[in-house]
Amino acid sequence: LxxxxxxxxxxxxxxxxxxxxxxxxxxxxxxxxxxxxxxHVAVLVPALSNALFVDVLEAIQKTLRPAGYQTxxxxxxxxxxxxxxxxxxxxxHRPAGILVTGLDHSIATETAIARSAVPCVHLMELSxxxxxxxxxxxxxxxxxxxxxxxxxxxxxxxxxxxxxxxxRTLQRLAGWRYAMQAQGHYLxxxxxxxPAPSSIALGAKMFEQIIATRPKLDxxxxxxxxxxxxxxxxxxRLQIQVPQQVAIAGFNDLTGSDQVVPALTTIxxxxxxxxxxxxxxxxxxxxxxxPAKNQIDLGFELIKRASTA
Amino acid sequence: LxxxxxxxxxxxxxxxxxxxxxxxxxxxxxxxxxxxxxxHVAVLVPALSNALFVDVLEAIQKTLRPAGYQTxxxxxxxxxxxxxxxxxxxxxHRPAGILVTGLDHSIATETAIARSAVPCVHLMELSxxxxxxxxxxxxxxxxxxxxxxxxxxxxxxxxxxxxxxxxRTLQRLAGWRYAMQAQGHYLxxxxxxxPAPSSIALGAKMFEQIIATRPKLDxxxxxxxxxxxxxxxxxxRLQIQVPQQVAIAGFNDLTGSDQVVPALTTIxxxxxxxxxxxxxxxxxxxxxxxPAKNQIDLGFELIKRASTA
DNA sequence: CTGAAAGCGCTTACAG
DNA sequence: CTGAAAGCGCTTACAG
Numbered sequence: 001l002x003x004x005x006x007x008x009x010x011x012x013x014x015x016x017x018x019x020x021x022x023x024x025x026x027x028x029x030x031x032x033x034x035x036x037x038x039x040h041v042a043v044l045v046p047a048l049s050n051a052l053f054v055d056v057l058e059a060i061q062k063t064l065r066p067a068g069y070q071t072x073x074x075x076x077x078x079x080x081x082x083x084x085x086x087x088x089x090x091x092x093h094r095p096a097g098i099l100v101t102g103l104d105h106s107i108a109t110e111t112a113i114a115r116s117a118v119p120c121v122h123l124m125e126l127s128x129x130x131x132x133x134x135x136x137x138x139x140x141x142x143x144x145x146x147x148x149x150x151x152x153x154x155x156x157x158x159x160x161x162x163x164x165x166x167x168r169t170l171q172r173l174a175g176w177r178y179a180m181q182a183q184g185h186y187l188x189x190x191x192x193x194x195p196a197p198s199s200i201a202l203g204a205k206m207f208e209q210i211i212a213t214r215p216k217l218d219x220x221x222x223x224x225x226x227x228x229x230x231x232x233x234x235x236x237r238l239q240i241q242v243p244q245q246v247a248i249a250g251f252n253d254l255t256g257s258d259q260v261v262p263a264l265t266t267i268x269x270x271x272x273x274x275x276x277x278x279x280x281x282x283x284x285x286x287x288x289x290x291p292a293k294n295q296i297d298l299g300f301e302l303i304k305r306a307s308t309a
Numbered sequence: 310l311x312x313x314x315x316x317x318x319x320x321x322x323x324x325x326x327x328x329x330x331x332x333x334x335x336x337x338x339x340x341x342x343x344x345x346x347x348x349h350v351a352v353l354v355p356a357l358s359n360a361l362f363v364d365v366l367e368a369i370q371k372t373l374r375p376a377g378y379q380t381x382x383x384x385x386x387x388x389x390x391x392x393x394x395x396x397x398x399x400x401x402h403r404p405a406g407i408l409v410t411g412l413d414h415s416i417a418t419e420t421a422i423a424r425s426a427v428p429c430v431h432l433m434e435l436s437x438x439x440x441x442x443x444x445x446x447x448x449x450x451x452x453x454x455x456x457x458x459x460x461x462x463x464x465x466x467x468x469x470x471x472x473x474x475x476x477r478t479l480q481r482l483a484g485w486r487y488a489m490q491a492q493g494h495y496l497x498x499x500x501x502x503x504p505a506p507s508s509i510a511l512g513a514k515m516f517e518q519i520i521a522t523r524p525k526l527d528x529x530x531x532x533x534x535x536x537x538x539x540x541x542x543x544x545x546r547l548q549i550q551v552p553q554q555v556a557i558a559g560f561n562d563l564t565g566s567d568q569v570v571p572a573l574t575t576i577x578x579x580x581x582x583x584x585x586x587x588x589x590x591x592x593x594x595x596x597x598x599x600p601a602k603n604q605i606d607l608g609f610e611l612i613k614r615a616s617t618a
Numbered sequence: 619c620t621g622a623a624a625g626c627g628c629t630t631a632c633a634g
Numbered sequence: 635c636t637g638a639a640a641g642c643g644c645t646t647a648c649a650g
Contacts, residue, residue, distance in 0.1 A: 008635070028402050029347065030627035032338035033642050048363040049564070057357065061384065070402065073382050075370065093337050093379065200565035229565070236545075236570045255358070256509035256538070261545045317619070339643035342626050 032094070041069045041282065042090035043099040045123075046078045046166065049197065050224070051254045052271055053101070056123060059275025060099060067283045069096060078166050078197070080106045091116050097282045103127050103134070104167040119285035121278045124168060126297055133285065135278040135296040139168045142267045142300040143175025146221060146249055149265075149302055151183055153309040155218035155247055159190045161206050161231075162223045163198040169223045172251060176221055189214070198223070203230025204237075211238065217246050219308065225250035225257045225266055232260050232307065247308040253301075262306035270298040341403070350378045350591065351399035352408040354432075355387040355475060358506065359533070360563045361580055362410070365432060368584025369408060376592045378405060387475050387506070389415045400425050406591045412436050412443070413476040428594035430587045433477060435606055442594065444587040444605040448477050451576045451609040452484025455530060455558055458574075458611055460492055462618040464527035464556055468499045470515050470540075471532045472507040478532045481560060485530055498523070507532070512539025513546075520549065528556035528617065534563040534575055541569050541616065556617040562610075571615035579607040 018024075032038040041064055045053040061071050072095065074086035084106050090098070091112060098113060098120040105113075113120050122134035150158050160176040162169050173191070180186035192210055196202050203226060210220060222228040228250030235242050242248050242262055250257060253268035277296050284291045327333075341347040350373055354362040370380050381404065383395035393415050399407070400421060407422060407429040414422075422429050431443035459467050469485040471478050482500070489495035501519055505511050512535060519529060531537040537559030544551050551557050551571055559566060562577035586605050593600045 011636085025401055027342070027627055029338055029341035030642090031629075033336070033342050033644080034627075034629040036629095036642070038338065048357060048366065049360075051358075054357040054363070058384065065398075070381060070398075072379060075367065089374075089379070092334055200568045204568050226565075230568055233565075233568050233570055256535075256542075259509050259513050259539055259542050261542055320620085336643055339626090340645075342628080343643075343645040345626070345645095 036094065037096050038094050039069050040072050040090075040093060040095045041097045041099060041279075041286075042072045042074060042087070042093075042095045044074045044076055044083055044086060044090075045101050046076050047197065048075060049199070050226070052224075052252050052269070055271040056275040059272040060279045063276050063279035063283070067279075069283070069286075076101075078164060080104070080109065084109045084112070087112055091118070094118075097121075097286045099123060099278055099282060102167050103132070119282060121282045121285070123274060123278050125171070126295055130294055133281060133291070133294050135274050135281060135298065137269060137274070137298055137300050139171035140175040140178070142251070142269070143172035143221075144179045145300070145302050146251070146265075146267050147176045147179035149304070150219045150221065150247065150249060150308060151179065151185070153247070155309070156183075156185050157187075157190065157214075157217045158185065158219040158221055159192055159210055159214065159217050160221050160223070161192040161194075161203075161210060161227060163194045163196055163202055163206070163227055164223075165193060165195050172223050190217075198227050200226050200230035200233070203227030204234035205230075207231035207234040208238070211240065211246070219243075219247035219249065221249045221251075223251055225252045225254040225264060228264055228266070228307070229254075229256060229260050232262070232264065236261075242307055243309045249308055253303055257303075258305070260307075265305045265308040266303050268301040268303050270300070273298050345403065346405050347403050348378050349381050349399075349402060349404045350406045350408060350588075350595075351381045351383060351396070351402075351404045353383045353385055353392055353395060353399075354410050355385050356506065357384060358508070359535070361533075361561050361578070364580040365584040368581040369588045372585050372588035372592070376588075378592070378595075385410075387473060389413070389418065393418045393421070396421055400427070403427075406430075406595045408432060408587055408591060411476050412441070428591060430591045430594070432583060432587050434480070435604055439603055442590060442600070442603050444583050444590060444607065446578060446583070446607055446609050448480035449484040449487070451560070451578070452481035452530075453488045454609070454611050455560070455574075455576050456485045456488035458613070459528045459530065459556065459558060459617060460488065460494070462556070464618070465492075465494050466496075466499065466523075466526045467494065467528040467530055468501055468519055468523065468526050469530050469532070470501040470503075470512075470519060470536060472503045472505055472511055472515070472536055473532075474502060474504050481532050499526075507536050509535050509539035509542070512536030513543035514539075516540035516543040517547070520547065520555070526555050528552075528558065530558045530560075532560055534559035534561045534566045534573060537573055537575070537616070538563075538565060538569050541571070541573065545570075551616055552618045558617055562612055566612075567614070569616075573612075574614045574617040575612050577610040577612050579609070582607050 076083040101123045103125050124136040250264050250266040253266045257264040281291045385392040410432045412434050433445040559575040562575045566573040590600045
């Protein structure tokens with residue numbers, strides 16, 4: 001009835017009809033107990049308040065559901081300890097697969113995944129280890145590309161404003177730093193860090209602080225679009241012309257970034273494609289097959305808009 | 310070991326120690342099979358692109374996880390047919406409880422829930438039927454309150470701009486209509502409807518269309534904050550003064566609404582409290598108890614900001 | 619208050 | 635290619 005066994009076709013058809021008639025539906029619990037694996041996939045993301053992950057999740061579900069898997073979403077709040085706890089809880093339920101964000105996890109998380117032998121694909125980043133399954137983009141390179149673009153428009157004093165300070169933000173910081181150093185424009189005082197979660201309100205606050213402290217900046221590169229959107233609003237309140245007085249750029253091309261005034265220069269990240277490809281790779285792994293590649297780099301796109309010269 | 314049975318305490322302690330030593334962890338699949346119920350709760354929300362539901366979900370998970378339940382999130386995309394399909398899939402897994410958004414569901418959805426005998430709590434709205442478990446607010450009344458406030462500031466020609474046209478949006482439309490009719494200011498031409506999902510970009514587009522068609526409006530009441538935020542940006546591009554030329558109001562008090570220029574007048578909805586209270590009510594029901602009340606009205610708050618006079 | 623048996627509804631070897 | 639038995643790891647009555 002599951003199409004697993006070589007059965008005479010008429011017999012299978014008869015069984016199917018009988019099943020229909022009786023309204024039979026298989027019990028996932030019994031199946032899970034007998035087969036020692038469930039149809040659940042645990043997905044661990046840092047936060048849904050970052051619209052980025054909403055899009056990733058949407059793409060994951062769209063791919064996993066037709067393949068017969070249920071998605072269990074865990075929100076780690078960017079906290080490795082919470083991630084570890086969530087993972088333990090999910091592992092108890094013997095998921096068929098795991099999708100985790102990024103590559104930086106606690107040792108306990110890493111070993112728990114490895115020991116469980118549950119297939120696992122990493123989202124958003126690319127690992128130097130070719131054995132690790134991951135789908136993402138070169139965060140560092142994307143930041144280099146954006147910084148180089150800002151430099152090419154004549155900006156020299158380009159600040160980097162980081163919030164949350166999660167691994168991907170720090171990779172972008174490294175990319176900015178690399179590009180700035182390459183042109184001899186790097187200064188430690190151009191780095192702004194705030195561990196608070198990114199939001200429009202935080203972006204506004206950071207912009208006010210940065211402008212108050214360093215009034216002669218050419219540009220500010222925010223690690224996420226919501227911060228940059230907030231900065232644009234703060235600039236409007238302070239009557240600071242963007243990009244004439246200071247250029248502003250973001251990262252991710254979130255919703256609204258094409259609407260703000262001026263429209264935001266940013267890096268578009270292929271989050272739907274990442275979610276879909278990662279889910280697809282996991283489906284392959286869960287069915288016992290080997291994916292064509294262990295790593296998929298989906299790239300990024302520099303979006304030039306009016307918030308930079 | 311589960312603390313269900315009356316057991317001599319020393320014996321229980323001994324068992325506990327042995328369990329620790331052996332690294333015992335119960336198998337949820339076996340438990341589900343034997344007890345005919347799982348520890349899963351299915352949560353059906355329309356979309357995660359509306360930040361409102363991200364907050365509701367966060368509160369639900371925060372309440373359900375410590376109680377030992379796993380959350381299975383289903384996204385219906387505001388489509389009753391998709392909701393029905395999702396619910397069927399979830400019901401197959403015999404969830405311990407269900408949380409659904411709103412009260413308008415397909416007949417098949419309603420009967421499937423009823424037949425399953427799985428406890429179910431409805432989110433966001435309040436039912437006229439006292440038997441139905443629900444936690445939410447009076448959407449209609451909230452819209453009346455906001456409209457009356459706009460009227461009290463001297464606005465007469467107040468348009469209502471609706472997107473998505475889901476049940477809650479239509480309730481708000483009804484509230485606006487009621488308040489406008491009460492003052493004799495209602496005109497059918499003041500109603501603007503767009504079935505597309507609400508977003509900042511759609512709000513900008515709607516604002517441009519409305520202004521082009523009806524240049525002499527006093528105010529526009531958008532059914533959701535993201536639309537209103539987009540409208541504010543469009544007004545800025547068109548150099549239309551808010552609220553001097555036209556006042557703008559939204560609904561939900563989403564993130565950023567306090568930051569936009571001018572800050573947005575809106576209705577703050579208690580979404581975290583709704584998620585928490587609904588999850589709590591469901592936990593009570595799942596443990597076989599009767600909740601204190603079947604319906605919880607968590608109210609709303611009128612937030613007066615600079616986008617209205 | 620405690621132990622041991624039966625059974626939940628499947629899947630997986632194992633015979634035929 | 636097909637049928638029937640054993641067993642997955644729990645919970646739930648049922649004896650003692």
